[in-house]
Amino acid sequence: MQLPGVLLLSKYIIQGGREINGVIRIGGAKNSVLPIFAATILSGRKSIIHDCPILKDVEIMIDILKVLGCSVKREGHTVIIDTSGYIEYEVPDILVRKMRSSIVLLGALISRVKKAKICFPGGCDIGPRPIDLHLKGLEQLGVKINESHGTIYCEASDLKGADIHLDYPSVGATENILLASVFAKGTTTIRNAAKEPEIGDLQNFLNIIGAKVSGAGTNNIRVEGVKSLNDGEHTIIPDRIVAGTYMAAAASTGGNLELQNINVEHMQPIIAKLKEMGCDIYFKDGSMHITSPKRLRAVDIVRTLPYPGFPTDMQAPIVALLSKAKGTSIMIETVFENRFKHVEDLICMGANIKVDGRIAIIRGRSRLTGANVTARDLRGGAALVLAGLSAEGTTVLDAVEHIDRGYEDIHLHLQQLGADIVRI
Numbered sequence: 001m002q003l004p005g006v007l008l009l010s011k012y013i014i015q016g017g018r019e020i021n022g023v024i025r026i027g028g029a030k031n032s033v034l035p036i037f038a039a040t041i042l043s044g045r046k047s048i049i050h051d052c053p054i055l056k057d058v059e060i061m062i063d064i065l066k067v068l069g070c071s072v073k074r075e076g077h078t079v080i081i082d083t084s085g086y087i088e089y090e091v092p093d094i095l096v097r098k099m100r101s102s103i104v105l106l107g108a109l110i111s112r113v114k115k116a117k118i119c120f121p122g123g124c125d126i127g128p129r130p131i132d133l134h135l136k137g138l139e140q141l142g143v144k145i146n147e148s149h150g151t152i153y154c155e156a157s158d159l160k161g162a163d164i165h166l167d168y169p170s171v172g173a174t175e176n177i178l179l180a181s182v183f184a185k186g187t188t189t190i191r192n193a194a195k196e197p198e199i200g201d202l203q204n205f206l207n208i209i210g211a212k213v214s215g216a217g218t219n220n221i222r223v224e225g226v227k228s229l230n231d232g233e234h235t236i237i238p239d240r241i242v243a244g245t246y247m248a249a250a251a252s253t254g255g256n257l258e259l260q261n262i263n264v265e266h267m268q269p270i271i272a273k274l275k276e277m278g279c280d281i282y283f284k285d286g287s288m289h290i291t292s293p294k295r296l297r298a299v300d301i302v303r304t305l306p307y308p309g310f311p312t313d314m315q316a317p318i319v320a321l322l323s324k325a326k327g328t329s330i331m332i333e334t335v336f337e338n339r340f341k342h343v344e345d346l347i348c349m350g351a352n353i354k355v356d357g358r359i360a361i362i363r364g365r366s367r368l369t370g371a372n373v374t375a376r377d378l379r380g381g382a383a384l385v386l387a388g389l390s391a392e393g394t395t396v397l398d399a400v401e402h403i404d405r406g407y408e409d410i411h412l413h414l415q416q417l418g419a420d421i422v423r424i
């Protein structure tokens with residue numbers, strides 16, 4: 001029963017010590033679906049997107065598209081989006097605050113309706129999340145930007161291609177500038193662009209509907225402006241972070257897992273680290289297999305970096321694994337300012353971790369014990385599930401709504417793979 005005004009947060013109850021074994025199919029990538037949904041606004045036509053995960057963040061983006069005037073229909077994991085109607089240029093504050101990555105709508109709205117109004121997304125669980133690089137790039141395309149009272153107003157009578165150099169290979173800034181340059185007159189070059197696979201997926205979708213984009217995955221992305229776009233159909237790439245998280249679940253419990261629908265290339269930084277920790281990983285008949293040792297080895301240093309470096313979204317899950325590995329490891333979080341919030345809860349479970357700014361020193365313990373812990377952000381929550389799976393005794397994990405943002409029914413999948421985990 002939901003008490004009025006009281007937000008009852010769901011919990012996971014996990015009995016540790018069970019191996020994770022079996023087969024799992026990995027779904028489409030959250031961080032690919034979000035910018036591609038925004039991109040559908042550009043065409044004013046119909047887009048059919050397959051393998052869209054059923055996640056809170058994706059449903060929020062669908063709500064935003066509907067409020068802006070798009071018609072959106074979900075049929076299982078396929079979403080049909082028709083953006084032929086009148087499109088609003090104001091993104092509702094309440095929805096931007098619920099999901100800061102809605103900022104990627106800025107570039108899409110500027111391209112489609114030549115103006116946009118959106119509130120500053122503000123910080124989130126893992127850091128201040130500025131958008132200075134987004135705005136600097138958009139201004140170079142000729143966008144007039146005014147900021148007042150926490151709101152950004154953009155006008156762009158005519159967008160002109162530009163040669164833009166990003167001070168940092170920001171994923172969101174690359175996506176926003178890319179979306180704003182599709183109709184810009186002439187050529188746009190984005191230098192020091194983010195190389196994450198999700199950028200490549202966005203490029204592929206844009207080209208399917210008639211844009212002229214090349215270079216995604218390299219340092220420089222080139223866009224030739226076009227006049228209009230068409231209908232399109234696209235299947236989202238598999239989620240490399242969800243895949244890495246399930247691999248870590250097997251590794252944390254000494255289990256053996258087969259993962260289907262994997263893009264091996266995208267998984268390389270994660271595969272390398274798990275092999276270094278003692279896992280055996282091989283690819284056979286289109287599936288990836290991981291077999292884990294009884295106890296993982298520590299690694300001297302793990303440094304999170306932009307792709308193709310080790311992904312920051314896997315930092316928390318790997319810290320959970322290293323908490324029980326043999327030896328001492330150092331984790332350096334170079335991407336976000338405040339992404340060690342899961343450490344205090346791991347310490348409750350017996351982990352020996354010292355954090356100093358962006359550095360965590362992890363002295364592996366032979367055992368962790370179940371405890372009452374709380375998810376404080378999406379990937380930190382997932383890390384605590386992994387710790388609970390391998391801890392002795394019962395772990396009660398609060399605020400699992402954080403985890404719903406990025407993992408579809410993770411407790412049901414883990415149950416099918418042998419875990420003793422229930423959601424209440």
Ligand code: EPZ
Pocket residue numbers: 031032034101127128129130131132133134135168169170171172173194196312313335336337378379406
């Ligand atoms: C995307 O966030 C992902 N989100 C994040 O995944 C991911 O961790 C991140 O890229 C890095 O890979 C989505 O794709 C929806 P950034 P984004 O811009 O675009 C600084 C998850 O768990 N920066 O590459 O916000 C920024 O402060 C989420 O799925 C500026 O300084 O990442 C950060 O320190 C979490 N100015 C760094 O760059 C700017 O204008 C990386 O941010 C933009 C960014």
